[in-house]
Amino acid sequence: MSAEPRSLARRLFEPASIDSQAPVARIVTYALLFLWTLVVVIPLYWVFITSFKGPGEVDNGPFYLPFVDFAPSLQAWDFMLVQNYTLRPYTNSVVVAVASTLLAVLIGSLAAYALVRIRFQVKLAAVAIFLILLTAIIVAVATFGVQWEIAVAVAAALFIIALFTLVGRTRLAVGNNDIEFWIISNRIMPPIVAVLPIYVMFQQMRLLDTQLALIVTYTAINLPIVVWLTRDFFAGIPLDLEESAQIDGASKFRVFFTIALPLVRSGLVATFLLVLILAWNEYLLALFLSNADAQTMPVLVSAQNTTRGPQWWNMSVLITVMIAPVIVISSILQKHIARGLLVGAVKG
Secondary structure, eight states: OOOOOOHHHHHHSSSTTSSSOOHHHHHHHHHHHHHHHHHHHHHHHHHHHHOOOOOOHSSSOOOOOOOBBBOHHHHHHIIIIISOOOOHHHHHHHHOOOOOOOOHHHHHHHHHHHHHHHHOOOEEHHHHHHHHHHHHHHHHTTTTTOOOHHHHHHHHHHHHHHHTTTTTGOOOOOOOOHHHHHHEEEHOOHHHHHHHHHHHHHHHHTTTSSHHHHHHHHHHHHHHHHHHHOOOOOOTHHHHHHHHHHTOOOOHHHHIIIIHHHHHHHHHHHHHHHHHHHHHHHOOHHHHOOOSOOHHHHHHTTEEETTTTOOOOHHHHHHHHHHHHHHHHHTTHHHHHHHHHHTTSOOO
């Protein structure tokens, strides 16, 4: 008995099989993808062609087609990359972004693994005393001019004394969930709130306008993101694998580096790229903590907004140079990124 032929409406709006899309749904999907492609590509194209324009082409109207609407020129490229002071900011951005990202991923993955595999019960009194002493260090250094080495040494001594005398008598404790929430909440806070204390701290330590100050700061602000992302990666690893290695005599660190990390490699690659982009594009902290020696590319781009108005052609050169390595790295690692986004998403 032959199947009843479907009507035109059903053929258009209903899929032919479970693993296929209806024709109308397929058309809508491709149309939305095409529109999204335009949204992404057109700004990049505009920046790229603007880098080959001069002040006249930028000011006199929208010209979109090289050799048709305008004659391309390498004047802006020559000025920014040859005649101008661009190599040092670019080197600073590379060093600071890569170093801070590597540190953040290493430290953050260790912290995330510990939060997944170790049950913590930190006394609430110890946390309170630590925060009070940390505040006292900042006040002593910033307000009273105490040398930071002396302030840290005194605070460390007081903290150790408090641990052995007061903390042991309290019962309230902070668990893993509380620690995770505290770590993530640090990233929720607007960076502008912490700019002044960070500036004063590095000023007292004589580390302003250095790559080290930016590396330490970027590592600290990106740690919560790494912990938040990698925690689910490690939680998806079967515990039996690690227990078998420990029975064979492997230490916690050996299990982490030889078993846990290789299993979540794709997730770490995705996390690395995300944090690298955040560090690469960071502007606010670099503006306050750097000047000439440690200036990064985002600060140099903003400096092209001069008293004569925005130098769009120069900005476009710098933006193109900044975008290029991110696109190349993303293209090379796209398979790992796609797999990494799914790591820990399916359990069972």
